[in-house]
Amino acid sequence: MSDEGDEGDEGEIVAATRHWLEVAVIGLNLCPFAKAVHVKQQIRYAVTQASSEGELLAVLRDELSVLAKADANEIDTTLLIHPQALTDFIDYTAFLRKADRLLRSQGHEGMLQIASFHPAYEFAGSSPDDIENCSNRSPFPMLHLLREDSIERAVAVFPDAGEIYERNIETLRRLGHTGWQRLFMQDPV
Secondary structure, X not given: OOOOOOHHHHHHHHHHHHHHHHHHHHOOOOOOOHHHHHHOOOEEEEEOOOOOHHHHHHHHHHHHHHHHHOOOOOOOEEXXXXXXXXXXXXXXXXXXXXXXXXXXXXXXXXXXXXXXXXXXXXXXXXXXXXXHHXXXXXXXXXXXXXXXXXXXXXXXXXXXHHHHHHHHHHHHHHHHHHHHHHHOOOOOO
């Protein structure tokens, strides 16, 4: 998807996002559920050039509808990447409430949910330079649209789903900032 964006730029954005997904999310096993949908090519990478909250809400409305109507075997999850909108993390977090309200108003509550990723992600109570924040730091601001039934199936086969967060903290602390940066030294191809 591209809203008036240059296809080359969109390709670079998707390539950087895939690289992050492969080396960090899957490579470090930060999300044990990501590998299956990646391998099966069931991830929709939707890039928008929306530059305002209003524009992004309109795109989000459309993407929620696309995911809700799609066959899960074709599109199981969507990464809505918005490099021009909500680049400030505080603005992004405020937007998440609006995004959740939109999801509910569109009748998707209980079917879909939205997870958050941002280059400046910071968990509540953490410092900006805490390595733990990297578990939700993506190359660009993005909204991860997920099917709740897919999450339930994944959690059912992963016995220790509640321990993912703690395991991620341990992994990232062992890796450290230098190790995190090394993950991205190779250019995505």
